[in-house]
Amino acid sequence: MPEHDSVLDILFENQEMTEKQKRILEAAVEIFSEKGYSATSTNEIAKKAGVAEGTIFRHYKTKKDLLLSIIAPTMAKFIAPFIIRDFNKVLLSEYQSFEDFLKAVIINRMEFAKRHLPMIKILIQEIPFHPELREQFKDHVLNQVVERFTFIVETYQKKGEIIDMPTQSVIRLTASSILGFVIGKFLIFPESNWDEEEEIERTIQFILRGLSASSKMKG
Amino acid sequence: MPEHDSVLDILFENQEMTEKQKRILEAAVEIFSEKGYSATSTNEIAKKAGVAEGTIFRHYKTKKDLLLSIIAPTMAKFIAPFIIRDFNKVLLSEYQSFEDFLKAVIINRMEFAKRHLPMIKILIQEIPFHPELREQFKDHVLNQVVERFTFIVETYQKKGEIIDMPTQSVIRLTASSILGFVIGKFLIFPESNWDEEEEIERTIQFILRGLSASSKMKG
Amino acid sequence: MPEHDSVLDILFENQEMTEKQKRILEAAVEIFSEKGYSATSTNEIAKKAGVAEGTIFRHYKTKKDLLLSIIAPTMAKFIAPFIIRDFNKVLLSEYQSFEDFLKAVIINRMEFAKRHLPMIKILIQEIPFHPELREQFKDHVLNQVVERFTFIVETYQKKGEIIDMPTQSVIRLTASSILGFVIGKFLIFPESNWDEEEEIERTIQFILRGLSASSKMKG
Amino acid sequence: MPEHDSVLDILFENQEMTEKQKRILEAAVEIFSEKGYSATSTNEIAKKAGVAEGTIFRHYKTKKDLLLSIIAPTMAKFIAPFIIRDFNKVLLSEYQSFEDFLKAVIINRMEFAKRHLPMIKILIQEIPFHPELREQFKDHVLNQVVERFTFIVETYQKKGEIIDMPTQSVIRLTASSILGFVIGKFLIFPESNWDEEEEIERTIQFILRGLSASSKMKG
DNA sequence: TATGAATGAGTATTCATTCAT
DNA sequence: AATGAATGAATACTCATTCAT
Incomplete structure (x- = not known):
């Protein structure tokens, strides 16, 4: 419960993350949980996170990595x-x-x-x-x-x-x-x-x- | 429990089904349960069922129908x-x-x-x-x-x-x-x-x- | 020099090929030879061949296969x-x-x-x-x-x-x-x-x- | 034959070049010759040269320039x-x-x-x-x-x-x-x-x- | 000078679905 | 009923390049 108290706090801990990276995780968690991993497209995640699709892959080598x-x-x-x-x-x-x-x-x-x-x-x-x-x-x-x-x-x-x-x-x-x-x-x-x-x-x-x-x- | 005793019996009951249709169902059940619906391709089902991909759509309008x-x-x-x-x-x-x-x-x-x-x-x-x-x-x-x-x-x-x-x-x-x-x-x-x-x-x-x-x- | 006398005759011999498949080969040969394999996109080949990009991959599993x-x-x-x-x-x-x-x-x-x-x-x-x-x-x-x-x-x-x-x-x-x-x-x-x-x-x-x-x- | 005797000497002559720039050229030559220009990515060159991708473009406006x-x-x-x-x-x-x-x-x-x-x-x-x-x-x-x-x-x-x-x-x-x-x-x-x-x-x-x-x- | 996060256009490939045969 | 060639939209991922730091 320190500086951040998002639902995702446990994902952020001990990591230097850019703002965009956090937004990617946030979006991914939300959509994965709604539609399932397989039915979620990286395009969709990028859109919800407000980043370019390429940005996802700068931080996570593959969708599975994410x-x-x-x-x-x-x-x-x-x-x-x-x-x-x-x-x-x-x-x-x-x-x-x-x-x-x-x-x-x-x-x-x-x-x-x-x-x-x-x-x-x-x-x-x-x-x-x-x-x-x-x-x-x-x-x-x-x-x-x-x-x-x-x-x-x-x-x-x-x-x-x-x-x-x-x-x-x-x-x-x-x-x-x-x-x-x-x-x-x-x-x-x-x-x-x-x-x-x-x-x-x-x-x-x-x-x-x-x-x-x-x-x-x-x- | 009549003429058929496949794992799928409950899917076959009360239906006229061609041999191919049964094979499609069989394949679909197996792959869906292994990899999930979204991660399964109709191509894969067709191959495992030994039918042409078009045949699936003759019997089931969409993948979801299946x-x-x-x-x-x-x-x-x-x-x-x-x-x-x-x-x-x-x-x-x-x-x-x-x-x-x-x-x-x-x-x-x-x-x-x-x-x-x-x-x-x-x-x-x-x-x-x-x-x-x-x-x-x-x-x-x-x-x-x-x-x-x-x-x-x-x-x-x-x-x-x-x-x-x-x-x-x-x-x-x-x-x-x-x-x-x-x-x-x-x-x-x-x-x-x-x-x-x-x-x-x-x-x-x-x-x-x-x-x-x-x-x-x-x- | 039988039924076909295209530059590609040697690629067509002894094969049942659809018209589109031939057009794909034709286009691929032309563009590959002009720009090199790596610099050629499948999109470009498809366009020149007048087929959908997917059609290429129905006939050749990968670009390299082609x-x-x-x-x-x-x-x-x-x-x-x-x-x-x-x-x-x-x-x-x-x-x-x-x-x-x-x-x-x-x-x-x-x-x-x-x-x-x-x-x-x-x-x-x-x-x-x-x-x-x-x-x-x-x-x-x-x-x-x-x-x-x-x-x-x-x-x-x-x-x-x-x-x-x-x-x-x-x-x-x-x-x-x-x-x-x-x-x-x-x-x-x-x-x-x-x-x-x-x-x-x-x-x-x-x-x-x-x-x-x-x-x-x-x- | 003077101060430098790398394979690349002819590229270095008469130029003030930073160490990094030399490493970029070295890496580029190696990879271009192995895989061809088109099949080589600037990312790959940067990695082999041990520099940031941006650094390449500070010295060479485009990949072709390189x-x-x-x-x-x-x-x-x-x-x-x-x-x-x-x-x-x-x-x-x-x-x-x-x-x-x-x-x-x-x-x-x-x-x-x-x-x-x-x-x-x-x-x-x-x-x-x-x-x-x-x-x-x-x-x-x-x-x-x-x-x-x-x-x-x-x-x-x-x-x-x-x-x-x-x-x-x-x-x-x-x-x-x-x-x-x-x-x-x-x-x-x-x-x-x-x-x-x-x-x-x-x-x-x-x-x-x-x-x-x-x-x-x-x- | 050098970085590396960020981008958006582009990549090969896969997809569910259609349709002429 | 069944095929399989064909499609075009979508897919995960890569690319050369830019830019704020």
Whole structure:
């Protein structure tokens, strides 16, 4: 939140960028997220950015390069909070219960997703079509998240707060619920007016109950 | 399920189609699902189908027409089981508990999704970019599903089997969990070998616990 | 000289070509030879040929392909007379002296070069810049020519009609003199009016004397 | 031969040039000779020269200007030895026979061509495509050479050392043989290892015999 | 003098679509 | 019903050149 506070702040950080380059990124994010990467022409981006088409290629060697320069930092920033040093120590000392921890994480990352919605949309839409992005996503996002959360999940499993289940499954179910909310609210029904706070609360409670060890459901 | 049992059966039903037309659909589904609609050229489809490019346009006025002729029947067939007459009556008489019902639905539709994976993938990928598809999806899929399930959900809510929560939220959370599984297993990690049955069971139990009215989580 | 007698006949032979394809070749040959391959735009070719730019690429995958489809047959036809069966036998029985033979060859190939001047010009201009063309030229033209002529040259060397010198040098010196004439007359000074027949005769006599074994020049 | 001994010395002479300007010329010569003028981009030259693209245009108004600044001095230097004052007097007093004279000239200019090969290559390749260069070449090179040599050739013709033939033809045949050697050895087969000295000697003897008046070839 | 961001015209090539056969 | 040649608009990208710094 320093000098710039655009939706694109995470793309601008630590970079010397000309005004035009910023405008190109801005336009690209907007159109990519609206029509998809493939259906977007560089001509269109140039027009919206108010620059000559050639200018795009002075800054990004190819159209794909432009896509990557949007997606890569978005992925990086998305998991940034998880890869601080002593992640586990901090968390375990800071949050008393799994519920507290989960709430904090969900709300925090949901804020991030909401703020950077167009980039998240691009990310979700394009990953399936670009193998190298898929690899990057698996290596730098999924694996990192699983790695960081394993200890946390196991800790609360030992405490009996959450059910005995492979960490991967815990994460999958949790992520599904959250992404389901984000995608539904912001991407599928952007115009309908949900009571956002209440829906978030419902989602969190759903996850907590779903993972709770307390009541045996089967028999 | 009659004479043909291709992955595309649901596209062929009730239609007189020439051999070439079928091959076109087949090729289109495969390439659309691999590279996305926009990134696919009709030339490519023609080549894979082994027909002349002109032949595609004899059967489908435009490339978009071809896309619709894949997506529309897929949406229709996906909700087909829900729009039979006396849906509620049948269900309530057939399944003793919400769990039974939910299991049946999930397993049935998951089978469908698995079988018709490429079409499902196209559906998911393209809906965000085509407003008319989005409308169609809302009107013919979401609304239908919500409508059909409202009575069911309310019934089990009254019985105390599931928590008191707007039907829409129940459906959203349920659908998120299921789609999260399908997308994760088949689209993001097609090569990794999950224990499919066990993961399905975990997903179902997660949903059931998450929706269970039994244990009060918040104090 | 069958049904077609265009300058391009050697490019059309044995091919089913549409009228437009022929016009494309015609235009390409003309402009390539005037401005060089690199300085020629496909747009320009299309305009001169009276076709849409896309039509070029329906027939030739790339601009380079178009170039090759001009150069390859030209090289092939240029050496065609030399790779008939029993080349040596025919020659030795047909021509009494080396002079007769040389005259026949020179006049014949000079006719060819004159007739197909634009293609020859393209060939000469572009070979230095396309390694694969250079290879093709060495393998399919130079080597073939050297191979075919070795026996002939040796025969006349034994008879004492031509000087004792490596075949390659004999061919180099002969070719230089002929090409020097062709290039000078047709490519460098196309407008000046030489007495063609007399210059050809001078060139031939120059070669014959230059290769004659008779008079010892040194001492 | 003074302070600088680069291949480009003839381009640098009599000029104040910045280091960067020299590097630009150097890069241009190298790339032009490798890929041809048209196929070379100023960007590429700038990169190889290690300067900004704008710098090229500070020194040469256009890309063509850059080409001319290479070709013009090369042509000038090539004929420089011929346009000294009292050219004929010097020659006739210095060389006893036509053979001596021819040998001296050939070896001297061949040295020049060898040393400045890339420029010679550019010259040969580009002259056909630039009318103004062609004019310059005719006026400042060909005509000069013919003019200077006429008296020499006629002198030796009178002495009976060389055959009776128009000076232009004598020059053409001589030049063809020499250029044929240079182009063959350095441009077409740069990698093959000819016995250079011997081939030069063969070429000279070929020319001398070819031009000799001694033996009447035609009966 | 030198830079390098910026440009707009131009490049080869691809595209969805048409149409005569 | 099917072809495939043909199209012209659009595509991503390159070019020589300009200009403010």
